[in-house]
Amino acid sequence: MSTFTSSDIEIAARAADQFTRLYYTTYDSATRVDDLPNFYRATSTLTWNGNPFQGSEGVKSLMERMPSTKHEVQSYDCHPIPGNQPPSLLISVSGTVTHGKGPAGNPASTPRGSIEGQPRVFSQTFMLVPDPTAPPAKPGEVAKYYVGADAMRFVG
Amino acid sequence: MRRNAVSSVTGSPKPTLEPRTPTVAKKALDVWRDFVKSRYNADAQFLNLERMLDDDLIRKHHLLPPGAPGSSLRESSVIFKLASQLKPEVKTISLANNNISSGQLLSSLSHYLPKLANLSLENNNLQTWRDLDFISTRKGRLEHLQELILTGNPVRELEYKNGRGDKYKGEIGRRFPSLTVLDREPMTVIAFDAPQASSSTHAARPTATTFPCDMGTSFITGVDPALVSGFLARFFSVWDTQRASLMDAYHPSATFSFSVNTSIPTRARLQGFQHSKEMPHQKKLEWTPWITGGDGGSRNLSRMAGGLDKMVRSLHVGAEAAVRAMVALPATKHDVGGAPEKFCVDAWPVGESLLLVTVHGQFTEEPIGGERSFDRSFVLAISPDGSRAKLNGWDVMVMSDQLVIRVYSSHEAWRAGPMRVQHGDSIQPSPSQQSIPPQLQEQLAPIPEPERTLVLQICQRTGLNVKFAVDCLQGNGWDFERAVRNFEEVKGNLSRDAFL
Numbered sequence: 001m002s003t004f005t006s007s008d009i010e011i012a013a014r015a016a017d018q019f020t021r022l023y024y025t026t027y028d029s030a031t032r033v034d035d036l037p038n039f040y041r042a043t044s045t046l047t048w049n050g051n052p053f054q055g056s057e058g059v060k061s062l063m064e065r066m067p068s069t070k071h072e073v074q075s076y077d078c079h080p081i082p083g084n085q086p087p088s089l090l091i092s093v094s095g096t097v098t099h100g101k102g103p104a105g106n107p108a109s110t111p112r113g114s115i116e117g118q119p120r121v122f123s124q125t126f127m128l129v130p131d132p133t134a135p136p137a138k139p140g141e142v143a144k145y146y147v148g149a150d151a152m153r154f155v156g
Numbered sequence: 157m158r159r160n161a162v163s164s165v166t167g168s169p170k171p172t173l174e175p176r177t178p179t180v181a182k183k184a185l186d187v188w189r190d191f192v193k194s195r196y197n198a199d200a201q202f203l204n205l206e207r208m209l210d211d212d213l214i215r216k217h218h219l220l221p222p223g224a225p226g227s228s229l230r231e232s233s234v235i236f237k238l239a240s241q242l243k244p245e246v247k248t249i250s251l252a253n254n255n256i257s258s259g260q261l262l263s264s265l266s267h268y269l270p271k272l273a274n275l276s277l278e279n280n281n282l283q284t285w286r287d288l289d290f291i292s293t294r295k296g297r298l299e300h301l302q303e304l305i306l307t308g309n310p311v312r313e314l315e316y317k318n319g320r321g322d323k324y325k326g327e328i329g330r331r332f333p334s335l336t337v338l339d340r341e342p343m344t345v346i347a348f349d350a351p352q353a354s355s356s357t358h359a360a361r362p363t364a365t366t367f368p369c370d371m372g373t374s375f376i377t378g379v380d381p382a383l384v385s386g387f388l389a390r391f392f393s394v395w396d397t398q399r400a401s402l403m404d405a406y407h408p409s410a411t412f413s414f415s416v417n418t419s420i421p422t423r424a425r426l427q428g429f430q431h432s433k434e435m436p437h438q439k440k441l442e443w444t445p446w447i448t449g450g451d452g453g454s455r456n457l458s459r460m461a462g463g464l465d466k467m468v469r470s471l472h473v474g475a476e477a478a479v480r481a482m483v484a485l486p487a488t489k490h491d492v493g494g495a496p497e498k499f500c501v502d503a504w505p506v507g508e509s510l511l512l513v514t515v516h517g518q519f520t521e522e523p524i525g526g527e528r529s530f531d532r533s534f535v536l537a538i539s540p541d542g543s544r545a546k547l548n549g550w551d552v553m554v555m556s557d558q559l560v561i562r563v564y565s566s567h568e569a570w571r572a573g574p575m576r577v578q579h580g581d582s583i584q585p586s587p588s589q590q591s592i593p594p595q596l597q598e599q600l601a602p603i604p605e606p607e608r609t610l611v612l613q614i615c616q617r618t619g620l621n622v623k624f625a626v627d628c629l630q631g632n633g634w635d636f637e638r639a640v641r642n643f644e645e646v647k648g649n650l651s652r653d654a655f656l
Contacts, residue, residue: 003409006468007344010326013457013467015346017333020458022348030361038349047502049570050372065368067577068361075417075456079471079556081510081535082409086346088507092533092558094417099577100365106579115423116579121565123531125514125558127506128346140342146349151502151514154371154575155531156421156565 008080008087011142016078016091019128019145024071033063039147041131046150067100072119081127086143089128097122097154121156125149185234187217192238201247203239208254222261223254223280233264240268248274252305256280259287266296273300279308285327285463287311292331303337304328312339326464365577373572373613373636374501379511381644384503387536387552388515392490395482396519403479404548407537407555412478413471414485414559416446416454424565429527438564441526446561451481478557487522496637500570511536511552518564531560572636573609596622596656610636615656618643624654 026035037056040046046053053062073095080087096119106117127150130143137144191213195204208214208221220227222235239246246269256262259282265272275291275298282288288311291298306312306328315324328338335343376384394402406412420430430438447454455470472481491498499517506512513534518527535556539545545553574583596615599622600608607629614625617640632638 003473004411006464007322007326009468009471010329010464011344011346013460014329014333016457018346019348021333032362045504045506047372047375047504048369050375050500050502050572051369052375052377062368063362065364066362067364067367073458074419075415075560076458077413077415077455077558077560078457079411079413079558081556082407082411083507083510083555089346090533090535090556090558092415092531092560094415094531094560094562096419096421099367101578105577110579113426114579115426116576116581118422118426120423120569121421121562123514123516123560125512125531125533127512127535129507137347138336138342140336140344141347142344144347144349149504149506149512151512151533153500153502153514153516153531154569155500155516156424156529156562156569 003082004080004087012078012080012087012089015089015128015145016076019091019126020073020076020093024073028069028071033060036060036063040150041146041148044147044149046147046152048152049154070098070102071122072096084130086130088130088148089126089145091126091128093122093124093126095122096120120154122152123155124152184217184219187213187219188231188234189238191219192235192242196239196242196246198242198244201244203242203246203249205235206250206252206254221254222251223256227261229261229263232261233268236264236268245269245271247272248303250276250278251280252276252278254280256282258282259290263290263296265291266298270298271300272298274303275301276305277309278305282306282309282311284311288331298332300334301332302335304332304335305339307339323464330460330464330467366581367575367577370574371570371572373640374499376501376503378505379503381641383551384501384511384513385641387550388499388501388513389492390550392492392519396487396489399483400479402482403475404544405550405554406475406478406557407545407553408475409473410475410478410554410556411471411473412481412554412557412559413455414446414450414481414561415456416443417456417560417562418443418447420563421565423569424563427566429564429566435527435564437525438527440524441521441528445486450485451477489520489522490517491520497571498567500567506535509538510555516570518567527564529562529565531562533558572613607634610634614639614643618647619655620650621654621656624650 023039026032029035037059040056040059042055044055044059046058048062053059073093075095076091076093078089078091081090098119100117102119103117106114110116127148128145129148131146134144136142191211192203194213197204209224211221214221220231222232239249249269249272256277257280290296312324315321325338325343329335329343336345337343391402391405429435432438452470452472453466457467460467472478499515501513501515503511503513513536515532516530518529520526521528534554536552537555539550539553543553576583600612603611603626610629611622611625613636614620614629615622618625620628620643628639628643632642
């Protein structure tokens, strides 16, 4: 099995940078119900805090019932996965997410030091896979990728 | 043309018919404004700042464009500021052929034109990567740049001359992640289906005030949970006591890296974990052994100041490289045999015959004795017969391993049950994804909370009917995880009437 060149690693890192920025900007936007499902396909499998959802439809349904969010990505890492060409990518993201109005949305009677409403730490892992049905649209495009699997947990 | 101040009594010049144009010495700013306007093609949103030294307007007024000897930051800042006022907004700028030698002259570009899409610096005199820092690092980042031209600059030409063209392209790719065309050639990119401009009709802001679901327990599906828990128990035990022998468990081409998130989370801070009596060693913990250790250091891709080299060095490819890195990290103790609620696992099959396993938990860093939290993502494969992994008792082996170490947060974060968005939200168990059939509801009704929710969850998770779910839970101390594990062990022996 061939190992990766520094070019493969650099392309993967660039993809991760683009993806994390696009994904969380979309997640936090008013149009996420329509736009976030585009990162997924019908076969995508995902969990939100241990609750399973399936495909773009599942994502849409999840987004419809989700309070507004504001994500802050603090670290992320990306590996090409040995096996296929072009390779699948494993991306893990660590950061914080605030829901609703955050601490500002707590009632005035909230005791000082209450953690409710405060940002939560989240951990999210993505498997990005190339879409075999989508030929490269522009010169230089390796492939069109989508989220094959996605596991998200609040961890703090 | 100077205006005749006074017409003399004798022989005044014949009055001219056209209006007299006053010639006050124009302020430099006005000249720059006129110049910038004259170079702007509003239809193409293209500001052409090529060959400024040869420009008539500039020469006439003895101005110093960027790149001219004696020019300073002030001129380029003025130009970029004026450019930022043009309408419609500038998308493309060419600064070709200006003899610009210092990247510092570009330092205000990202401030005034943050959305710039295309930039040509062709045939200038930029010498080093540091010159590009001013548009590609914290000093100033053109985050939306799609096209860049650097041909004819020493920083590029020297790399190509020395056979390092690929390294140059890689370094540019790392500095400008949004770039799709470099020096008129398309960059190799991985694309996604995110519309640049949303075609959505759903402009309404999200209005939900509750979460879509409760916090769920560990989610393992499509694979024998015992396989996953068996692997993890052994993995962390070996990681703690005999890390080098993990060589057996990694595929020859496996990838390993670790990254450190040093932020102190708000909730953890409010809960006072830094000063708690139960954890007296937190303040002694240092991040340095993680950030710089492990044979290449922490791989947080959002902070790769070390450039392409660091990005490659911190990714360990192959079992040997992975182990070399692991053994250079601090010693740890994971409480594998202890409280299972301190760990959370989500796992299911992905791709062809691969397994995605994500684990969240904590460990004690030795010898200091402080607690850290971690998240670890594995991609596992079934070990082939006769493989080193299989021969050493690893039924699954590691293809990919990403470890994140962060400031300690309590495992309460993933305690199963309902969650509040704001303080004061009433906590009702939210309706489950599947609606509860009325017969089931009837049977559950006499059972008080919190037992009722647990029974319902066991029914949904295992398919057992209420009576057997209650038995199962009672026999396992009303511990959901234990009950599920017990169920998995005995389910083969249960008769049909145990189920719904």
